[in-house]
Amino acid sequence: MRTPRFVAVITLALASLTLPVMATASAAPTDRISIAATPTDQLRPDGAGVQIVNGERTTVKEYPFVIAGMRVGGGGPQGQSCTASVVGKRKILTAAHCMVDATGAKSYIYGDDDLNTPGDETFRTAVASFKTHPGYTGSGGWRTGNDVAVVTTVDDLPVPENQWAKVAGSADGALTQPGKSGTSVGYGKTSSGGGSGELRKTTLPVNDPSTCQVFDIRVNGDLMVCTGYNDGRTANCSGDSGGPFIVDGVIVGVSSWGSSKCDRYSIMARLTNAMGDWARTEIGGNPPGDGKFAVALAPAAGKAEPGKHVSTSVTTTAGDQGPEKLDLSASALPAGTTATFQPSSTVNSGEVAKLTLETSASTPAGTYKVTVTAKGASGTKTAEYTLTVVDGGTTNGPKLSVSPNSGTVPPGGYANATITVTGGTGSVRLSGAGLPNPPTFSPQTVKPGGSSRMTVMGPYQRGTYKVTITATDTAGKTGTTEYTLTVR
Structure with a gap:
């Protein structure tokens, strides 16, 4: 008997993408079992396969309810961790594991088609509160289902009511029957070791859950929707977690979990059941207006x-x-x-x-x-x-902020962060210390109120490193901040 080849357990975050079917593509071997992983932003490239999960670029204009989930320490650009959908004035629909399993303070960015270029976003808000489905069992609960959450934001979301996402309920069971197909949208990676942060979409078929039992946990068709292909020709990946799966203009599922190499089926939390009814109740309605705009x-x-x-x-x-x-x-x-x-x-x-x-x-x-x-x-x-x-306050020299303020990389890996400078006189030059290879800045010189992209390379020795970032203005005054890099 052949020994099953296991995929390394890794937490991932989905990025819906489409790859033209290659002539050499074939179904995954029946003896290969993949260990399931959540599609958050923590996927590591260790042991990544050669298959590319490629997709089609899309825009917020095409999907005006899609919003990027961020967290302090998030692994994607600007700390992107998950994808979500605007469903109300201050309501967002996402995966429960995006709120419970992923650590760090959460926020949301709206209006940016590419998170790799900071400053393009229309709006950013923090999380006021969130509720996970009562059946979600806490960290790791995605393995058994009920992986859905409704988030309440601090600020009103800049999405008109007629563009809020529609959410399926128990009366919409026909939308997740095998043979249907839908669109998955997300900011995730283009492969298990590839880049992320671009908004992409892909078309995925709905499968009979009995054909999707290729993981070390069971695909429960009562609570989950099995989408995609067993050969990974197109799939969700790290960063797409919580993003919408849309059939006939309605969100019928949110990205929940899949293979750690992004090379097999993509599993969605099912909303065409009581979970969708629960989400609709938590989202609530809006008070009637006066009939005018x-x-x-x-x-x-x-x-x-x-x-x-x-x-x-x-x-x-x-x-x-x-x-x-x-x-x-x-x-x-x-x-x-x-x-x-x-x-x-x-x-x-x-x-x-x-x-x-x-x-x-x-x-x-x-x-x-x-x-x-x-x-x-x-x-x-x-x-x-x-x-x-407010008073400019430039007499004390420049002030720095870094977002995210920490990152985790493998030995020799790279991490990025955005450095924002306020105050100071004239041009401000950035420098960094604390690593064998100093950070690089693009650009290295900015004006007060400007920002720069910092890239750090992890040493080959595992451990935690404190990177000191210094800003020096033309008057010779300085300001500093710290960035924490973990190599593991």
Whole structure:
């Protein structure tokens, strides 16, 4: 009897991708058993296979409810860890293991098609609270099912109500019958050892769960949906966890687990049952409006130094009369402050605009109430933004922040983080110490308020290293911060 070849246990995070079927592709050997792993961001490339899980790039414009799940210490770009879906004003649907099994403070970034280029996002918010399905048994509970959670955010999400994701329930069982196919969307890796952070999509068939018993745990068809192929021609991978699996425009499952090499079936937490009913109850409804359009700001407050800027998202929602043209404006601005709407100050209700408030060097410090007005054929609506202008505080030299502030790599591996500089005089030069090979910065010199991408290489000796990052301005004043690198 042949001995089964086991795949190394690794926690992974899905990135839905599509690979054209190769002429040499064939079904996985029947004697190979894969050890199941969660699709979070902790997949390691050790022992990775040669198959590439490739996919098709997509955009937030195409899937306006998709949002990136971040955590302190996350392994993806900017700390990306999971993928999720906006399902309410402050509600997000994701996998339970993204909230319970993955450590580190959680937040969400919206509006970015590629997390490898910081600053493209429309919006970022923290987690206020979350609820996992009552049947989820805690860390490792994804093995038995019920891997779904509803997250409540601190701020209103900049997604119009008519673009919130629709969630399946027990009346939608036909959507997960074998023979159906759906789309999986996520920010995950393109292979078990490949890059991540780009939003991608792939088409996956729904399979009879009895044909998917190729893992060391059972695929429970009552609580799980088995999707994809046994030869891994296209699959979810590290970073896609919690992302949506969509059939006929409805989310019927969230990415839950699969093979640690991303080379076999992708298993989704099933929502076409009581789990979906539970999620719908937790998401809740919205109070009725007045039949007209609505306007909101997310976030509704922000800070800026004199001569700097701050941005917010202006979210509009169509009323019962349908979409209408809206003219946006901002009033009650502090002295020397300008307001710019992007891509335009004219939108259709249901669309989102970015509002940037830019102060001047002479804008007095203080707190101001800025009124944002949307005027349409059915009437006028307003929302209030609290702008706090703070003292520049450059006399003490530059200040640094690093995100994420820690990383884990194999010996000789690389990790990235974003360094943001505030304060200081003139140009600020970055340097680092604490490793055999000093960090590299791109760019190495930034202006106050700017950012740089830091790359660190792990030593070949395992252990924990403290990297000291120093910023020196043209006046010779310095500021420092620390980054923790773990090599294991």
